[in-house]
Amino acid sequence: MNSEPEISHDPMYQLLREGKVDEFNTKKQAGEYCNLKACDFRSFDLRGIDAAGLDFRGAYFRMTDLRGIDFRGSLLDGASINGAKISGTYFPVEIAAQEILLSLEHGTRMRVKRTKKNTSGS
Template sequence: MAAPVITDNPLYQLLRDGKVQEFNQRVAAGEQVDLRGCDFRHLTLVGLLAKGLDFSNSYFRQADLRGIDFTECVSMEGASIHGAKISGVYFPKQFEAEEILLSLQHGTRMRYKA
């Protein structure tokens, strides 16, 4: 698996700068962003609207994800959430609870159930 990346995409950089609401507005206006395999370590993403976004193979170590609804994102398969704050998070139904717990506690990459 490739190491997580920090891209120069302006929308991704908004998230790195903590400008979640501006990110949401620009995505809602039709701007495109590729978040596959991105590095979200230690970022606060509270308020992120994840519908239609692809977070596959992304890295959320110790990120603040509280309250995010990932149920309508394109994918989170292969993502890792080690040590993240996940209170109130809705994960895609393709993940079993054990898969989420293993990733949270040990940093494993989450896999969709067969």
């Protein structure tokens, strides 16, 4: 995973960069592809984004407004939320509250707790 956040040329990322969350949501719901992995969302206002099914692994959310976003259906492994506004935000149950707090206060990358799959067939 790249350690540096990326300012992507992906058109969907650019919509978010320009603050066009409603337009992003409309295009996403219409099936438009977007690659948001390891992107730099520093200081964005993402309130209202439809985050279901989005891949934010390795993303950088420093000082980003994430209030009210439902990330339960999103991939956030390796994302960092240092100083972000997170009031009312849902995080995936696989990310422990301690991980969220460490990332919020110290900028650590959040680790997702993986469950072992039963391969014995029973």
